[in-house]
Amino acid sequence: MMLVDGRPATLLSAADRGLNYGDGLFETLRVQAGTVPLLARHLARLSAGCRRLGLPCPDDAAWCADITRLLAETAGEGVLRLVLTRGDGTRGYAPPPDAQGRRIVSFHPLPTPAPRALRVGICQTRIGFSPALAGLKHLGRLEQVLAAGEVVAAGWDEGLMLDGEGRVVEATRHNLFYLRGGQLCTPPVELAGVAGVMRALVLEAQSRLGLPGGEAVLRYDELHEIEELLLCNAVAGLRPVRWLAGRELAGESILARMRQPLHEAGVTWLG
């Protein structure tokens, strides 16, 4: 089921700037027992993205009304996708001064569960640098589409994406955390990658636990130095990687320590 600007619909205008120019943002939210525990964080990130892009940002109340309506008609477990585009426009890149924006909210079943411990390879498709867009979950995901095709073809559960200079940025649909020399780190997202809601939660939990680390660059040729690798997103939570490009990674010390603080933050669906 899907709502477009609050009305049940499966179609939208072919003049939508989200389609024609990738002019919009999206959020992917976990629905757990009929509720959306991280809703406030997702809406705050969306609102911050709107300010960066000059997108007209709907009131939280509009999103909440859509979500309430969808959840009343759907199962208690699943995924919500919120899309905000700049709405219709004539041909031409410049944002229309009177853009109204368009909300598209849809409910989806949970993805087929991946094995609890993941098999992860390294994608050939590089992720670009884009200082103007880095951190945002914008609609232009074509690099991730190509990389996800590699993941399927190779039979992995996920794939890491490197930037053009050989730094590990993220996986196709997850952020990542790695343990190296006792430091729990995640790649910075100032030049490339998505500043994920779950990534922020893990960083907060790390801080509360007093675990050393934080944002730090990880190069491809340093991957052999990491002791544990975890992938995270709002749907899957935080997942340990068991196999990384031919190497076994046995440890789960981080997941064990994170379970409690993440649970307290509302993430009750950790594996």
Added chain:
Amino acid sequence: MMLVDGRPATLLSAADRGLNYGDGLFETLRVQAGTVPLLARHLARLSAGCRRLGLPCPDDAAWCADITRLLAETAGEGVLRLVLTRGDGTRGYAPPPDAQGRRIVSFHPLPTPAPRALRVGICQTRIGFSPALAGLKHLGRLEQVLAAGEVVAAGWDEGLMLDGEGRVVEATRHNLFYLRGGQLCTPPVELAGVAGVMRALVLEAQSRLGLPGGEAVLRYDELHEIEELLLCNAVAGLRPVRWLAGRELAGESILARMRQPLHEAGVTWLG
């Protein structure tokens, strides 16, 4: 007027991957006296893009049928926009193995003519590096959207976009050629930017005329060294820049020499 997969329509599925992931390509073609002189070149570029992205590529005949139908009902001068998306998909980046693709063809009036000699500024919005997508006219144009907003706000006709390392890549909706020390050059598009149809035509004309130059990097701090600057795209043709970030550029020697070979190549709408 618009055709979606050959049928008159103004709506399309909200599950389209072009909307949700920027998973598609587009072409913008000039219609001149009821014909599309550069059609074969646009379709060849689209087809090459499909091979790079693994997109299902419609036969040229399908595009031609759409275009013929639209042109029969529209004025003789204007712009055609061809969009090819991977079509509908469920949630998730990986390309569906059975993707059919979706054609969207629309006719638009010519844009309001810019002054014959352009006023051009320098955009703050940087264009990203994306080795996986560079050269392609893919649907993710959000950097160009932000830069085009700057152009409107500043009252320029166009704006140059730099990459993260201060190299001039292109303008928001044009490629560029510059004359420096007697060499006619254009920035390479291997890391960022669009490999435009008109850019290719100008390079061919340059070769036919025996003008020295070719692809060469131009840094922001070298802009004061250029003697002439021209912008090009398939709709506008080739246009001289008169004013660049506060500096007058008087010469039009390149435009004068290019007119004949471009006319012979079918570009009869040069200013």
